[in-house]
Amino acid sequence: MKESSLRRRIFADRAFQALVALLSFCAILPMFFILFFITKNGIAVINWNFLTRLPAPVGETGGGIANGIIGSGLLIVLSSVIAVPVGVLTGIYLAEHRKGKFAYLSRLSVEILMGIPSIVIGIIAYIWVVMPTGSFSAISGGVALGIMMLPVIVMSTEETLKLIPDSLKEASLALGVSYPRTILKVILPAGLNGIVTGVLLSVARVTGETAPLLFTAFGSPFMAVNILKPVSALPLTVFNYATSPYPEWHALAWGASFVLLVFVLALNLTAKLGLRKWKVQF
């Protein structure tokens, strides 16, 4: 081969590598900008009162987001109680029945559910829960968020369990262990790492959701823990403060965004790094 063409190849090679690196860099920029701006604007208002006080009336200074934090916590608990059992059991079913029409239908439904806009899920929860009970409520918000968590939990459970070798199931069955016990005591513990990761990621996914809460949990300026009454949530707090005309409320919106961001970031990092050492070696 001629030296000049070889040089051209090496050049093309390097240029391509540089391009790929540059574009990868562009892909990580938004995250750093978001982290930077929210931290810069939000961290100033963070103090103990901000985290533990209720919102102040217009015109008064101070006030906090305690209602949003408690409300988000309540919604996460409610949605997890709904979505984790259903999601994990569906995931087990799909992993155990890889073929078959019903499994195919379930898998397809879950995949479609993943793509349904969150506002539509909010409307569904409104029709299912808010209209019959006649009131906006934490439980209706929990239903909406639970439906949103479901596909993530189902898919991560299914993918995790599919990777567990069949030999493990056979080992248990060959000891005369019944099928349900084999699933609960051998297969689930072996896949616990992946399932918990999926649950954490699904919580991270719904914690920031605003749209499905607008006509379910609705928001509340009070410290509400009754699941049949409207509650606030951090994204609703951000939404209400940010759309208000008062500059001091905008500052509170940044602060609430910062709290939300830190929480979601912590969940993601726990899911990615923290659970790694739990991983089961086969």
Place this chain on the structure above:
Amino acid sequence: MESPVLRIENFCAGFDSNQVLKDINLSILRNKITAVMGPSGCGKTTLIRCINRMHELIPNANVSGKILLDEQNIFDLDPIIVRRKIGMVFQRPNPFPTMSIYDNVIAGYNLNGIRISKGDKDRIVEESLKKAALWDEVKDALHRKGTFLSGGQQQRLCIARALAMDPEILLLDEPTSALDPKSTAHIEELVVHLKDAVTIIQVTHNIPQAARISDFTAFIYLGELVEFGPTEKLFTVPKDKRTEEYLTGKFG
């Protein structure tokens, strides 16, 4: 002649229309080692997976005929009862990865929810590991994960796990095929010692291994039981031409 512990009568098995085993008749004597040998795909693994009813776990699997354990047809029993009486060790070691060595050995009790005292557990674990010739190597590491052991040790752990249930019969499905020669020799020696305590049926495609360890040998070819008899006789004066050809390496 002693009474057989297991009798297989007119037994056929397969998947859908694919018949893997054809009309097998075989009697297994108590406290003997019976080797089941034959070329790959002949149905020998299917046969022993039928004996503890693991075969039927595969979709579309079917069986016909009888397998009598102590004169009772295992297909009339609950598979869970059958599997507690007939233990199995697989081709590849498969200790439970989430459990310690101790918990692996006692897993048959814990997973089944059988409640026994801590003292009994300790005794069963120690006895089983001693029977599986693993006790001396792991007695100081009982609470470490079983997956840290070497392949041969893991396989002996799986044997200990099966023995802990005190089975009548132990099925070994090519237990040394994934192991190095030294571990293989270790397991062979162990199996010979074990026959005082338990009846052993071992599948192997390793002809010399069948000759070394077994009392009886069954030769299966294309799903048929070609020949069955005392190992010494079958290896020295085979009755069937196909057995002779297999033993001399003409096929398989």
